[in-house]
Amino acid sequence: MDTNKIQDAVREKYSGVSSSAEGRFNYPTGKDGAILHGYDPAIIRSMPDELIKSFCGVGNPFTLGPINEGEILLDVGCGAGFDLIVASRMVGQKGKVCGIDLTPKMAEKAKINMDQYGVQNCDVQVAGAESIPYPENTFDVVISNGVLNLSPLKEKSFREIYRVLRPNGRLQFADIVLKEDCAGAMCSTLEAWSN
């Protein structure tokens, strides 16, 4: 299947999600999803409704290991910025959080949300995981939440994440796992890719 068509379908779907994830996925999203995945209730309460209703993560990458004060973190597919804000509290003023998202509307929303939430040590850019716009050996940790499954070029995406991580850098991500081989037709539609 054509890589550009897959990415166009993903952009179209997530342009809508940038307003709200409600009714667009067959699993809990928004505040319900964040609670389900065990995010800190205090952080959830502190976030504006406009931000949290776009949350459509499939897990909680922060349960996979500590994010330390002063670290530099990249969120691949940052969406509206939910995980970036969680991470910004962990890295503190001495650290930095960066996000990339393939969908321009999402990246724009993340920038607005980070600004409204008062996160200053951040950078958000429009980009896919296949071409990460940062130099090699930049990040202490890379996180991602329900995004890498959307990439039509997964090995290239992992090579890019590897490139931008520092030696001993960690990759912590939540994503979709195939339980069994799915039927060819079901896995080869644009809808299957973008969902």
Add this chain to the structure above:
Amino acid sequence: MKSTGFIEVEYVAETKVTTSQFTVGGLFRAVKGNG
């Protein structure tokens, strides 16, 4: 993922979501290594 250079690649656990008939959420961890 290992073919890209990562070490200590680990599928840690399922998450609490089922995303379709064929798919669930999963948690993964990997390290770049020092080499």
